[in-house]
Amino acid sequence: MTRRVMRPTRRKTDDERRAFVLEHTKLAPVPLVPEVRLYWAESVTPVWFEVSRWLDDDDAAVPFWCVPWAGGQALARWVLDHPEVVRGARVLDFACGSGLVGLAATLAGGHVHAVDVDPLARVATELNAQANGLSLAVTTRDLVGEPLAGVDVLLAGDVWYEPKPSARFxxxxxxxxxxxxxxxxxDSGRPHAPRLARELARYEVPTPFDLEAMTVRTARVLAM
Known part of the structure; x- marks a missing residue:
C-alpha cells in the first residue's frame, strides 16, 4: 500500500488573498442594493475550484464571499429601508461573506463589526469597504456561543445551508x-432556516442564473 505524504501548506498572506479576490471577481453594483458595489463573480463553482487549487485543499470552504447571495441582498435592502434599527447601534455582521450586510448597516449609521471564519471573506470585506469609501472592523473568528456583551444588533444573511451549523446558529x-x-x-428558501421566527419583509431578489438556477429568488427577512 502506498502511503500518501502530506505536504505542508504555506500560510497565505493578506496581500496574496487580496490578489486572489481581485483576480477572480469584478467590481459591480449589487442588484437589489445598488447603493453598494462589491467585488463579485457570477458563479461560485469556478471560484471554489480555484480556491481549492490555490490552497491545495480538496476540502476548501465554499467561497461565500464571492457572490451577493439572495438572503444577504434582502437583509441589506431591509437594513437600508429601516435604518432606525441600526443607527447608532453596535452591529455584528455575522458570517459576513462579502460584507454586504455590514456595509449596508454602516451606510445606515451603525457601528459595525463584521466577522467570518474564512480569512478570504475578511479580505474581500475589507476590499469592498474600500471600494465604497466605508470603514468597518473585520475579524476572522468563530463567535458562536459567545454572549456578545458589546453588541446590540446581530445581522446574519444566508447562513442556513447545512443542518449542524444551522442548529448551532x-x-x-x-x-x-x-x-x-x-x-x-x-432566508431565501434554504433547507434549515428557523421556523419559529417572525417575518419582517419579503423581497424578490434578482440573481444570476449560474448562481441559483433561476433569475429571481424570493427571500424573507426574519426576526428571531
Whole structure:
C-alpha cells in the first residue's frame, strides 16, 4: 500500500488573498442594493475550484464571499429601508461573506463589526469597504456561543445551508434574543432556516442564473 505524504501548506498572506479576490471577481453594483458595489463573480463553482487549487485543499470552504447571495441582498435592502434599527447601534455582521450586510448597516449609521471564519471573506470585506469609501472592523473568528456583551444588533444573511451549523446558529440566536439583543436574519428558501421566527419583509431578489438556477429568488427577512 502506498502511503500518501502530506505536504505542508504555506500560510497565505493578506496581500496574496487580496490578489486572489481581485483576480477572480469584478467590481459591480449589487442588484437589489445598488447603493453598494462589491467585488463579485457570477458563479461560485469556478471560484471554489480555484480556491481549492490555490490552497491545495480538496476540502476548501465554499467561497461565500464571492457572490451577493439572495438572503444577504434582502437583509441589506431591509437594513437600508429601516435604518432606525441600526443607527447608532453596535452591529455584528455575522458570517459576513462579502460584507454586504455590514456595509449596508454602516451606510445606515451603525457601528459595525463584521466577522467570518474564512480569512478570504475578511479580505474581500475589507476590499469592498474600500471600494465604497466605508470603514468597518473585520475579524476572522468563530463567535458562536459567545454572549456578545458589546453588541446590540446581530445581522446574519444566508447562513442556513447545512443542518449542524444551522442548529448551532439557531440555539445561539435564540439565546441572544432572549438577552434582549436584536437578531435579524434572512432566508431565501434554504433547507434549515428557523421556523419559529417572525417575518419582517419579503423581497424578490434578482440573481444570476449560474448562481441559483433561476433569475429571481424570493427571500424573507426574519426576526428571531
Amino acid at each position: 439557531r440555539r445561539w440566536f435564540r439565546k441572544l434574543a432572549s438577552a434582549n439583543k436584536t437578531v435579524v436574519t434572512a
